[in-house]
Amino acid sequence: MTAATDMTSIPGATPIVRKTPKATFDLVFRNASFAAALLVLVLLAAIMASMVIGGWPAFREFGLGFITSSVWDTQNEQYGAWPAIVGTLSTALIALVIGVPLSLGIAVYLTQLAPAWFKKPVSTAIELLAAVPSIIYGMWGVRHVLVPQAGVSIIGAVMLGLGRALGETMAVTFVVGNANRLSASILDPGSTIASRIANEFNEAMGLQLNALIALGCILFFVTFVVLVIARLLVARVKRY
Structure with a gap:
């Protein structure tokens, strides 16, 4: 028996395992x-x-x-955390109450009762509904339920926010650029009534001072009108 003899043919010898690429x-x-x-x-x-x-x-x-x-x-x-916990459990329970009977009924109908010609299109429609992100249904609910009920309140809140934004001074002054010009781009420097008054009022004299005061009157009038409209909208909601 030579050295070239296969080790697997020798009794008691340990077989050589060669690993394949697979x-x-x-x-x-x-x-x-x-x-x-x-x-x-x-x-x-x-x-x-x-x-x-x-x-x-x-x-x-x-x-x-x-x-x-x-x-x-x-x-x-x-x-x-109790209100948030209750809200989470309540919404989940409502989802189950609505979803479980509906889904079980559809499943039983499709597997046991539906004719073959009707089963495929309904199954496809259900798969499409399942593929739609839940945020879409939430947006649909906001559009058709929340906004019609709270639309006036939302508008009133927006108007109040507009009145606050109109009178904002220092934050706008820091970033607006304080350039007295009109531009078609919102990225170009500009100015607001409040920022102009803040920048020039301390050193203004004569007609410049009068002009700044006039700007203040305009801002006061615009803000007053906006706030009155907002209050009327909010009061209308409270009456109903």
């Missing part, structure tokens, strides 16, 4: 899959740890009262 690829893929799954668990644990660390001061400060309290006062730093 076996190597399978091993690499298995290890990579395990690493990816482990990474998901690590990320989940990291997220949970981050949330616990971030929320621990609140739990330490309020204890069990954080869960049972209904107060959310940012001025006095008093916080309670």
